[in-house]
Amino acid sequence: MEYFDTLIVILQSTVRVSVPLILAALAGLYSERSGIFDIGLEGKMLAAAFAGAAAAAVTESALIGLGAAIFVSVCLALVHGFASITQRGNQIVSGVAINFIALGATVILGQAWFRQGGRTPQLSGDARFTTVELPFAAELADVPILGPIYSNLLSGHFLLTYLAFALVPFTWWVLYRTRFGLRLRAVGENPGAVDTAGISVTWLRYRAVICCGILTGIAGAYLSMAMTAGFVKGMTAGKGFIALAALIFAKWKPVNVMFACLLFGFLDAMSIRMQGNPLPFIGEVPVQFMQALPYMLTVILLAGFIGKAIPPRAGGVPYVKER
C-alpha cells in the first residue's frame, strides 16, 4: 500500500506540472500546424504569468487576472504574427526576441510597480484560483484502490486543469472535424493550395497565432495564479521549451501531445520526488539527469530512432505568392 500511495502522490504532481505543458504545447500546435513556428511559447507564458499575477494582485480577482494574462499573451502572439506573417520575417528570430522581451520586461515592470525584487505580491482569497472537489470525493476516499484514485488523483484540481485536459479532445475535434481545422492543416502544408482555393492565408495564420496566444495566456495564468500564488522572476523555467519538445515528440498531434506532456511531467515529478531518495538497483539518480531527459528523448526522436517526426511542410517559411 505504501508504494501505491507514493505512486498516487507522484501521479498527482505529474498532473499538476503537466497542465502548463499541455496548454503551451497545444498553443504551439495551433501555430505550427498553420506553418508559423513558435519558439516564443516560453516568453508568452512568462509575460502572461506576470500580467495575470499583477492584475489579480491589484484587482483581487482571479478572473480579471486570467483575462489580463490572455490579453498580454495574445498581444505578443500578434507581434510574432505581424513579424512572421505580414512582414515575412524570420520566425525563429522573432520568437527568440519575444522570449528576451518577456524575460526582461516582467522583472523591470514588476520591480517598478510592486518593489518586491521583481515578484508580484502574494495572491490570496479571490485573487487566486482555488481547487475544486469532485462530488463525493471525501466519501469515497476510503474505498480501496479506486478511492484514492478518484479523490486524490482525479479530484481536487483547479478548474484550469480540467480545462487543459478537455482542450485535448477539443483540439483534436477542431483540427480534424471542422472547416477551420482542415484549412489550418492545409495552410501549414501548402499555403499555395489554400490561397488558390480562395481562402486568405494571412487571416488564417493570424487566427492560428491568436489561438496560440490564448492558450499560452491560460498556461501563464495557471503558473502564477494556480500552481503558485504570485509571479517570480523567470518562473516558467524552460517549460515553454519542454512544451515545444513535447510538441515535436508528439509529431504535432493533439492526443499525442497530452501523452508526451504527461510523460515529461512525470519525469519532472519523479525528479522532485527522488531528490535524496535512491532508486532500488540503480542508486541515486541526479536531478539534472531527470530534468534533461525530455530534451534527450526529443533529440533521440529527431535523430530518427523512434519513428519519424515530420513537421508541417510549410513551417517556418513565409508565404510569398510566386511570380
Place this chain on the structure above:
Amino acid sequence: MNDLAIELKGIDKKFGLVHANKAIDLRVRKGTIHGIIGENGAGKSTLMSILYGFYQADEGDIFVGGRKIEIKDPNAAITAGIGMVHQHFMLVENFTVLENVMLGAEDSQILNAGIAKARQELKRLEHEYELEVDPDAIIEELPVGLQQRVEILKALYRGAEILILDEPTGVLTPAEADHLFRILEQLKDQGKTILLITHKLREIMAVTDEVSVMRRGEMVATRTTAETSVEELAELMVGRRVLLHVEKGPASPGDVLLSVENLTVRDSRGVDMVKDVSFHVRAGEIVGIAGVAGNGQSELLQAVSGIRRAVRGKVWLDGAPVDVTGKDPSDLRHRGLAHVPEDRQHMGLVLKFDESENSILGYHDDPKYLNGLFLNIEAIRQDAAAKIEKYDIRPPNPRLKTANFSGGNQQKIVLAREMERDPKVLIIGQPTRGVDVGAIEFIHKRIIEMRDAGKAVLLVSVELDEIRSLSDRVLVMFDGRIVGERSPDTGEGELGLLMAGVEDGQEAAQ
C-alpha cells in the same frame, strides 16, 4: 457577342520595371479550347494569374460571359466560374483527394455534413467526365497524372465553366498527355471553355480550336488552329523565322571517350535509381538519354560527373578507369569532363554572384585567373566579356548579378563556362529547360558544334523532340535501366512507349 466566355480589354500589368502585360486584348469563345502560346517570360502566366485573381491588373477590364466583373482575389474568380490548374499543383500532399477537393468549398463550419455531399458530388463528376480517382487516396501516393486529375476535379467541383491549364503537360509522359487531351476534348463537348497555356507547339496543334500568341508582354496574333501551321506560330512567337529542325551533318564517331559499366546508383532515400547501366559515348557523337523525369537520369548524371557516389560499377574517361566511388567533381573536370547540370539555378550557378564570377566557377584555381594568392579580377572580367560576346549573353554586363539574367541567358553562362574549357567529354542535362525559343536554337547549334569538334556528348533531356533532333543514338531510360537503344529517326510513338516502360516499344506500336 453572347458566345464569348471571356473577353479581356486592355489588360496592363507592370512589376516594377518589368512590363509583363501590355494592353492585352483577348476574346475566348464559349465551348472551345483556346491555346495561349509564347516563350517563357512572354507574360502568359501573368495574364492568367490576373484572370484568376492572383494579381490585379493595373489597367483594363475583364468580361466573363458578357458581364464586366472585378476579380480581386481567387475567390471572385471561382464565383465567376473560373477554375485553374496550376503548373505546380496546388494540392496538400498529405491530404486525401476528398479533402483537397473540399478545401475552400466545405459548405459548413463542421465538416461531417459536407463530406457526404462532397463524396456524392465527386462521384457524379468522376462519372460524368470519366475522371476516376479514389477519393480516399493520399495525394502524395498518386502518380502526377492522377494528381493533375484531382486539380481538374477541384475546379469542376467549384462549378467552373472556364478552365485554365498552365503548362499542364510539363510533368506528364506522352501517353498521360494524350489522355489529358482526351479529357479536355470531353470537357469541351460538355460545353466547358478551356484555356490552355503552353510553349509546346505540338500540343497547340493537337487540341486547340483557336490560338493566341504572346510575345514580350504583347498579344501579337490570334489564329484559328486549323488555318495555321507550326512554322507560322513559331515565327509569331519569336518574331522571326526559326529553325525548328536542327541542321546537322552525319556524325563521324571516333574513339570511345566515356564508357559506363554496370553502374548502380542509390538516391538519398536508399532506393536504387540507376540499375546496372552500361553504355559508351564516342568522340564526335551525341548520345541522348530519353525518359520521363524521375527514371534515374538525374542520378546517372550525378554519378558520372562525380557529384553522387555510385554503389557499384565503373566509369572510364578517355580510356582510363575512374573510380567513381571516390572521385570528386573537380578532379573529373581537370581530366576533361565538363558538366552542364540539369538544375542550373541550384547546381550550375550561384545566383547571388555576378556574371563574371559564375563564368569561372569551379575553375577559379586556373592560374590564368589568379594573381598569386588572389583572384585576378581584371583577367576574369575580360574572360567573361569574351564569353558574353561569343555566346550572345544579354545584357552584356559581367558585373550584373546572375539572378537578374533570364533563364536562357543563365543557361548560356553555364554553357560558355563548360564549353570554353575545351573538354573531351561534355555532359549536358536539360540544356533548354525553361529557355526561350531563340536561345534554344543557339544552344542546339553550339552542342552540334561541340560534336563536330570531336567531343563526346552525353545529353539527357525530358524533351523528346530535343533528344530526337540532336542525338546520333538514343538510349531510353525507364525505372533506372536502359530499356532500349534506337536511332533518332525512330517514331515518337515507339520511343514514348519505351519511355512508359512497355517492354518492346516497336511491337506495341504496331
